[in-house]
Amino acid sequence: MTGDNPLVSIIVRTKDRPELLKIVCKSIALQTYRPIEAVIVNDGGCDLPIEELKGILGNVSLNYIKLEMNYGRPFAGNTGIKHASGEYICFLDDDDEYYPEHVSTLVSAVTGRNDKIAYSDAMKIARKFDSETGNIEDTELGVFSSYDFSYIDLITENYIPLTTLIFSRKILLDSGGFDEEFELYEDWDLLLRITEKSTPSHIQKVTVKYIFWDEDSQISQRPSERKKYYDKIFYKHRDKINTDVILHLKEKRDTVEKEFLKSLEHYRELEKKYKDYIEVSENRIRDAEKKIHNAEKKIINLSDELEHQKVTNKILQDTIASLEGMKKFLEEKVDLLEREIHMMVNTIGWRVLTRVRRIRDRLIPPGSNRKKVYEKIIFPLKRKSFFKPIKQVDNEYSKWISIQEPDAEELKSQKTESLHFSLRPRISIIAPVYNTDRDMLILMLNSVVSQTYDNWELCVVDGNSDSPHIKDILSEYSIKDERIKVTFLEKNYGIAGNSNRALQMATGEFITFLDHDDELTPFALFEVVKVLNKMPEIDIVYSDEDKIDESGKRCKPFFKPDWSPDLLMSVNYVCHLMVIRKNILDSIGGFREGYDGAQDYDLILRCISQTSRIVHVPKVLYHWRMHAESTAQNIYVKDYAHESGKKALREYLSGNNINAHVEDGAGMTNYRVRYLLSSNPKVSVIIPFRDKHKVLEKCINSIIQKSSYKNYELILISNSSSEKKLFDYLDSIKKLHEIKIFHYNQTFNYSAINNFGVKQSDGEVLLFLNNDTEVITEDWLESMLEHAMRKEVGAVGCKLLFPDNSIQHAGVVVGLTGFAGHVFSKMSDDAYTNFGSVDFVRNYLAVTGACMMMRRDVFEELRGFDERFTLCGSDVEICLRLIQNGYRVIYTPFAKLYHHEALTRGGDIPINDFRLSWNVYEKYINGGDPYYNPNLTRLKTDCSLKANNEEAVLKEIIEHAMGQG
Template identity: 45%
Template sequence: MENSAPKSSVIIMTGMHRSGTSLTASLLQKAGLQIGDRLMGSANGNVKGHFEDLDFVEFHQNVLQSQGISVAGWTEQQQIQVQAQYLASAQGLISDRAHLPIWGWKDPRTTLFLDFWLSLLPEAKYVFLYRSPWEVTDSLFRRGDVIFLNNPNFAVRQWCNYNQAILDFYQHHSEQCILIEISSVISNQNCLIDLIREKFGWELHSPESVYEPALFNANSDTYYRQALVTKFFPDAIDIYQQLQQCADIQPPILEAPPGIDLTCNSWILQDWIDLKQITKQKQQAEKQLAEINQQLETVKGELAQANQQVEAVRGEVAQANQQIEAVTRDRDRQIAELNDQSQQQLKKATTKFQQQLTQATTKFEQQIEELNNQSQQQLQIAQMEAQQLKLLIVAMESSKFWQLRRRWLDMRQKLNLSTMDTLYQNYLLSTQDSLAVSNVVAPAITVIDGIPVSDNPQYQKWLNKNYPKPAKLRKLKSLVTQLTYQPLISIIVPVYNAPESFLRQAIESVIEQVYENWELCLADDCSTNLNIRLILEEYALKDERIKVTFRAENGHICQTSNSALEIATGEYIALLDHDDLLPPHALATVVELLNQHPKADFIYSDEDKVDADNIHKDPFFKPDWCPDSFLARMYTCHLGVYRRSLVEEIGGFRVGFEGSQDYDLVLRITEKTENIYHIPDVLYHWRIHLQSTAADSNVKPYAEVAAQKAIAEALERRDEAAIVTPAKFPGVYTVRYKIRKTSLVSIIIPTKDLAEALEVCLKSIFSKTTYPDYEVIVIDNGSREAKTFKCFDYWQQQESDRFKVYKYDVPFNYSEINNYGVSKAEGDYLLFLNNDTEIITPDWIEGMVEQAQRKSIGAVGCLLLYPDNTIQHAGVVLGIGGVAGHSHKHLPLNQPGYISQAVSVNNYSAVTAACLMCRRSVFEEVGGFEAELAIAFNDVDFCLKIISHGYRNIYLPHVVLYHYESKSRGYENTPAKQARFAGEIKYMKQKWQKLCDRDPCYNPNLTKSYEDYSLNI
């Protein structure tokens, strides 16, 4: 090492930790010594501050850490050898302070570097502070350092090591050193100032006292601790006595008191530690007790004040009661007088009204007759026009052109000509044109005998194609009689003042079932319409399978359903409202499934609505069981079939959930079983009339409140902390989960040039994001433009702790780029984001972490919008266009979509990786993105791998971004790209054919040609 002669006077203060070096440094600072501009602040055990120059502290810590030594300096090496690489840093520290006339620093770690600093500052002076081993050990124990709690003896050994180093140095350089015990400084702080003046010839002024007795602990057991150290650590006592002998000011030497029996050092120091911890706990407990007593006194005062107010209110109430009695007497007198006057006026008014009513009735009857005549004429004209239009349609459909058109469409479909061009433009099909086609009013459809009638031509086509005709029903009836398993199904029907015609139709629809092993359990809830009782008794006499119970008092739908459940004996129950209908094949279809899956506990089907004229409409084609979709809305609805023993096990229907009793029932049942099956067929017709929920969900507003309560209680049972709020649309709810732990989120963004798009993306992240712990990792895939690198440089300066860029210059492969990005990420959560996106909702990361943290969830996706505020992505549906398409593409923002799918949290088989989050552990478990899928479908493949590992994927409508879609990559507009794209389609179909054919989060009765949830006909 090269010596560097100081240009100013230097004092180095050091000693074993807890020996009073901080007190001494504060004293010398006030006396005029410059000890640094950047000092370590206060902490546990140093409430006044450490008075340590952080530049020297960090230098010592870096050297210690490089040699595998604790940064606190806990080591049994007496001197640390400093590598050459740190020499320049040390010299820089000295040169930065060379302009100061008198300066220095304080750091206990300096004790381990005395020889090193002597080589650089040969003229420096040293102030060594020491303190007795029992006092230092006691102070360390009170501070609670873990290293000493686990190894008490190590505290004494550290004292020995530090002070032996001080002794060795002092003995060789005593003329440059002052050795003093802290007690001498405390008793007379000017003694140190005088000693520096005498020994070093430096003038320092005498400051005011800096010593506070409360900050130096000296308990009454000093002699007992001294005895411990004397008995078990004689080498410490030897060193201490040498320090006392060499000290520039001689303090008294304490002797161990006689009569103390000490036999073991392994437990006695541990007891010392335990005593310190108990003392600390006692102090905390006493503080808490004082606070509680203070709160108690406050509450007592408030209670006394409240009692006074209660007495005052009681007096006011008594006075008010007297006034009420007086007013009541006066009111009764006035009412009697008014009654007499009213009777006379009523007689006069009645006579006059009868005269006016007679005149008005005569005039009204004349007007009705005139309107009837006009209506008959208009009806005849409309019927003639309708007949002409029907003839025109028949002529069109009979023409050769129409027949050739049908053949041409069939040929296009077989040759796949209708989809490949669009696939080349965007592998998730755009439906801008297809939406227009699918919404064109179709020509009228001929109604077939035995098939329900619909006012929707598209649904009528579906009914004609799928509803069983009489011949098929006869065949089905014969088939079910041959099934091995024919369970009794109890149909539960709560009845209250049902429209008589609808009630009869409901009962008849059960009697007409082709499966005959059923019982109909009707419970009347004290209907005020006496005909209801007569109708029920009539049917009970006609068919012994029909059971009826009449409740003694009105109890609403839950108690009434339980009354029907009490008379049920079937292995399964099915729920039917008193005005709804079952198609004749409903129970037979259920029993067919039970023969395939006899352990089924809960079965639900698709449904439609039927009006007062038995016109069918609004088919509801549902996904298979999706637990998170179900938390957003009750979608299983009707027909619902449940194992009776399971329903009874959970206590049947719960009072207090009226209007959403089925929702609450399914939430509880699905917590008990995973044997849940969906039949994708319309097996229930929900009646629409003025008082029904089917017509308007606002008819029963209490149902919304009950549904929210049912969801909240389900989450509480499942130990998932969350808040449930109603969404903007009726019957839809949003569950927001509490984030259990705020962990690092790594946002991975592949890019290649397009600095403008990337700048929009990054600016929106850093300016809007409210989540506190995230990093942004940009993977540069061969950028060449200067403005791109300028963008990188800007954000590296603005967000140096959060923003990183890694170069990965290989031919574009989305999977490999993102996999590389993961290798550079440090977060527990991975968020894959396209460079052509823009954040809209500030809490976007919170929303995604809420779901990603759940053990059942794999990938989390969000709502992506085009710049015109139409939907670009709201989940991915498998099978559209052959592989996959985006749900509700081009639907305007804030439109609910099919069954409110676009505005509610839903499970999907896949979500786009334009914005996708998952836990790192899930990513690693499934093996990341498939490198063989360079461009298309890699996110779909990734999501399907996640599903195959038992997780669910989820879409969040409340996390919203703009997506300008594939700006970096462009379109599939070359033969090479198209060939590669065709290979990726083939890969997906070979690997995931079953899921592409039947997406469990979709319904086979919905189209795979468009993305608008229109019917598959």
């Protein structure tokens, strides 16, 4: 196509991928359509080989724009639009490709149409890069969502890749281009805005290669970031989600469900085959083991014969060869089994189900009016689950239980021991019952009757159940044991009303709560009373907990920290088992109506306004049952609980005159309390450095470009720098009003250089920051300030990520990995563990000095960092002094930065730092960190279960570090 054809601009946004860009340019040059221009926007990446790119493009003109720093994809896209000369504009990612007829196909589609927008189809390509040979291997995976345009479908999901589209330049300019608030899904947002007024034409022809890189080659986005911007899309376009969209979703769900059921049938066939194969293979392996055992005996006999009869080596060699053949056979069978398992795990059914749930929960948020419409109109009948997952055996936890928990003899001893407690309070167990499953009800009752501590009473209130077995079972148990009190109500007053009626029956000094389908461990009350005998002044006791699956197996333990008031503002981590002094409950009036699903959260929040005498028993004393109707298995079963919890938290804050509001947290029933700033304090950001100008430049650029809070100063302290490029860079920025540069040309000492920096600053708030950090979240300063300005808080730390988006820092546990370690380190950005979520605001003993905020008055009260520490340990030491002085140390996951660790200084830590650390940390290394859990490992940072031999290993690590080993 030549002559009077309109010019088409192809915008390519790129960063640090010059080799891939060459492939992209080649696909542009191969287009059959002319005239075209390539608009390449380098978004703060490395220098590009422009002349080589021009050579690849040939007669395609190149319009090259280099941005001095990384502004993000939306900004780069808008820059490309601004510089494009074409009447029409296409986009091409720097790792995708066009087929030769792409542009000509799209131009033909928009010619003569009023709506100057069209799209073609894309072939999904799995691309693998072999780093050893440099070869690229492509595998076609099928066409990407090929169907005509539907605005309702587009609201549901972005099924049109940007690379398949052509727009008139006017349409893009009129739309305002990409919304620069979106770091992800900016193309989806743009398309939703444009296609609301202009309907695109669809050409059912594959003209684009849509590349999916293998895991080793790709740079993937963090799940938490995807969720954040997915939510942002739906919030921005929420007015477009109407009944038609919901009905359409129902149709899609039905279609996908049919597909899922077909996949499920295939899955079950694979499961059966897998199980049968395992059984056959196990038999073969046992046979092989017998043969190997017999062969070993034969080898021994042959060896004896060689000594006595000088038999030739041939017999022995034949036997060994036979064994090698058997080994090879077994290895082949294991390999085949592994391939079968891989097929099963990657079956489409799992992916389809995940997709359906994700779309459903975004379009129909739990607790919303749309959810109510959906339940009444579209999904009126509650259906039982048609699929039960394969039982997963948690061998590690089962083994831990067998070692750590009391056996039958120990339980018997507890009964005797408890009779000699000097303090033997009655504990009233509140258990509201309603239509409970027969077996679950009996298990619940038996768990109480089997307690090794005997001074209890069970107060059961039945909310007018219509299941006949309820009355029979409860009556039978109450006759057998006078400690079991039962009241049958004439109507159901709800969970709060029924529980309050049970409270009226209680005569105990302490009260605890047991759901009608859960269980207590037999030693639960014994452990509670044992603690009360040591600390009789305590008002509230809580414990660790786990779950029981539908087969009766214990799983998913939650090991909690000691009393953590800020963690409770994120999630009701106390939950089960919770024991409260009765006069506290009486003073607050028991449960309140209107908090269903979160009535226990509301209760504990009102209790902590009355007392701070709270203790944690680090033992699993409560089993939360998982079944189809329980939140233990699916939190969305009671999605109203989230809003009830938010309401309870708002009222707690208001009732305690805390100037804050409540937002949603990272998941259901997780929250974020936003403390409102009463002033606009100046923050002095203190950054020591030595040379490495590019590292420093990346850090400073990220602060200046991304920080939404503007009242700060940067105190840059050069420590014996010598590189000319570094000084040239400092000269280029020294005139910026927020930057002050100082030189500290003495031997590096982390404590001394930061103390020096404080003296040069004048901010009300201090932020100690490593030069090898890079800001991710724009409101990082506000997220730290909101805690630092609270009078009870001494220091605040943030979430730091390694460049691969795994956790570098999410709090410090003293005693972890020897001296002090970063809990959750090397785990995913949104990890959930035996210790809970990395995305909870938490109390800790310490946070890292790589990014730590303190008020100046607090820092001066402590007289700064201890300069006896040279390189490592003074950040933890100052935090421990804060704790001793009555301050809290807070970690917030909502301030997020990258940490390119140890890019400036070396990694060798002086022995003296270890010895000083031991002197300061010893109390917590030997006695335990209260904000961790003693059942969790201190050898690793993944919150896995503690191993038996850990103490000896940790002792050896410490002694070696101090030069004693």
